[in-house]
Amino acid sequence: MIPAQDAVNSRVQTRTGLSLLILGIVLIAANLRAPLTAVGPIIGEIRGETGISNTWAGMMTTLPLLAFALLSPLSPRIARRQGMEHTLFAGLIVLLAGILLRSVSSVTALFAGTALIGVAIAISNVLVPALIKREFPNNVGTMTGIYSVSMNLCAAIASGVSIPISQGLGLGWRGALGSWALLAIVSVAAWLPMLRSRQRPQAVQTSADAKKSDSLWRSPLAWQITLFMGLQSLFFYVNISWFPAILQDRGMSAVSAGWMISIMQFASLPATFFMPILAGRRSDQRGLAVGVASLFLVGYLGLLVTDTAWLVPLWVVLVGVGAGSGFGLAVMFFALRTKSVRQSAEMSGMAQSFGYLLAAVGPTLFGFIHDATGGWTLPLILLLIAAVGLLLAGLKAGKYGYVAASDSKEAAAAKGNH
Incomplete structure (x- = not known):
């Protein structure tokens, strides 16, 4: 099973080991959104050079989300066999390969690299929250906050610098997207020490373990967490994909729209x-x-209701605060509504699998509806309806309780650590 609390890695017992682990988590988190948010501000440039439609442009965000949906349930199983540290390291290598492939001069490579990026991010999305619960059982909230800030800070920077790199430095959209390989290389180097202090891979899942996992999928609370995760993810990926286009259609320059997404x-x-x-x-x-x-x-x-230019930053900031708080709350549900590290990983895998499958619909559907109607009114109305759904799911997921019975030994160990 994903390592129990009584098997906490010895590296966290030293200041150096603890610092390296925190640095590794921060760097992995920095890679989880930046390669995706870098696309939105230069989507027009990509479309202009490649000739792809708005619907296919939406697929550049949808492909990684589909990878999240397909691979999220498998990540805990891979980690049990290969070790969590080695699995995360492999994810970084795949991420680097995807960034480089996406930057070559071919539409096929563009989408193939995008898919690889999705595969890599899917692994870390699931495992890092479980790693935090395992290594920092008494500081889950603080470490989740650090992890989330690193992810969103680099995502914001990526949105803001895409056009300056592409147009200001003259590197084009390929250079803007490929520049994030540097961060991936640094992250690979920083994660190497973790491989020497890895925990042993766990035994193959038994039938009893499988029943515990199955019970999670039958839990109404687990599905409410999944819906909450999916809807807040849908909002984020629609925002980074299409807000620049919405703002440019309302008269804002490409550079200003890109920085608005950063704001x-x-x-x-x-x-x-x-x-x-x-x-x-x-x-x-x-x-x-x-x-x-x-x-x-x-x-x-x-x-939706106002085109007043000076109010646009206010609406953008409100949506941004909603996205940040929504993600932080969704990730915390993985720890707060589970009783063990293993169950936290399973909950993370389930929520991100079906949640990102839901989110994957957003960017492509948003682009399709815009192509069909020629405007942004209907797409924004659908986002309002989805926000009501988020409210209903949050009222269920936020109520105190646990998703299902967990492994007694892990639950006892977790209780002893709190």
């Missing part, structure tokens, strides 16, 4: 850090879920 993501950072801490300090998170949904509702409604 949205920078606005999310405080909420991304503090939401996991707030959630970890209370047993019931329904009030927090209501706050998250309200931010999305007000932000999307503002974009």
